[in-house]
Amino acid sequence: xxxxxxxxIPEQLWLSFNNDKTVATLNFHHEKSRNAVxxxxxxxxxxxxxxxxxxxxQHPIMDFLKEEKLLVLSLRSHCEGVFLxxxxxxxxxxxxxxxxxxxxxQMRRFTQMLRSAPFVTVAILNGIAAGGxxxxxxxxxxxxxxxxxxxIHFAQTYxxxxxxxxxxxxxxxxxxxxxxxxxxxxxxxxxxxxxxxxCIHQLIDARFENxxxxxxxxxxxxxxxxxxxxxxxxxxxxxxxxxxxxxxADKLADFDKNLFDQYWLGPVHRxxxxxxxxxxxxxxxxx
Numbered sequence: 001x002x003x004x005x006x007x008x009i010p011e012q013l014w015l016s017f018n019n020d021k022t023v024a025t026l027n028f029h030h031e032k033s034r035n036a037v038x039x040x041x042x043x044x045x046x047x048x049x050x051x052x053x054x055x056x057x058q059h060p061i062m063d064f065l066k067e068e069k070l071l072v073l074s075l076r077s078h079c080e081g082v083f084l085x086x087x088x089x090x091x092x093x094x095x096x097x098x099x100x101x102x103x104x105x106q107m108r109r110f111t112q113m114l115r116s117a118p119f120v121t122v123a124i125l126n127g128i129a130a131g132g133x134x135x136x137x138x139x140x141x142x143x144x145x146x147x148x149x150x151x152i153h154f155a156q157t158y159x160x161x162x163x164x165x166x167x168x169x170x171x172x173x174x175x176x177x178x179x180x181x182x183x184x185x186x187x188x189x190x191x192x193x194x195x196x197x198x199c200i201h202q203l204i205d206a207r208f209e210n211x212x213x214x215x216x217x218x219x220x221x222x223x224x225x226x227x228x229x230x231x232x233x234x235x236x237x238x239x240x241x242x243x244x245x246x247x248x249a250d251k252l253a254d255f256d257k258n259l260f261d262q263y264w265l266g267p268v269h270r271x272x273x274x275x276x277x278x279x280x281x282x283x284x285x286x287x
Contacts, residue, residue: 037084081127082126082128083150122144125146127150128152129153135164138171
């Protein structure tokens, strides 16, 4: 079994794991660039994505994935006030076009992994997510707020380009800004969503910015979240999180009925009923 720490880029990008290896945290830390994504970071994220999706058996993370059952991948910044920004402008200024195309392809692969991985992805927002950082924040399944300064800023068109890592589809699926023309206006005008606006759009799943220790509170939330996930039978969890999103709309009713019939009064269901009745009986005796 590997240790609880795996460097992807020393001191810039690393994975850490909780003790029972159900949660992996992808840590970003590059103060000088305000967590801008360099070509090296893009390559590392792409290779990691391929490993998570089962397409890169040579990646060091595979030793972990073969032994353990990952339930959650969280994304965390160690750059104060900034979650992630877009591409590294110092590099992009002189990047040849073919290398730029590879860079975009690698980042699209990463955001697609966040959307479709066989585990839950969580962005822990500690400040502004701008440009490509906004795309990454929106690609995650869940978003937690640990700072009053949380903001998602669509800065792409300020630099003369549209969103390129899949965010326009995310805005559509999450019904942000209404119709496609309205979304185009929002992007062209480089609109921002502050914390309150993000909450109105139901893009923040839990808030900890007003707690005494937001980092600790968010970790406690994640721990409790994983405990609840573990109570769900593995095959049922997989059906709900991985399989159901790919079912066509006109087939969902049948999928849900068949899934329910598969587990209704099955071994786990009956066992949980028995556990609950025993607990209630004990509580009555104790009272």
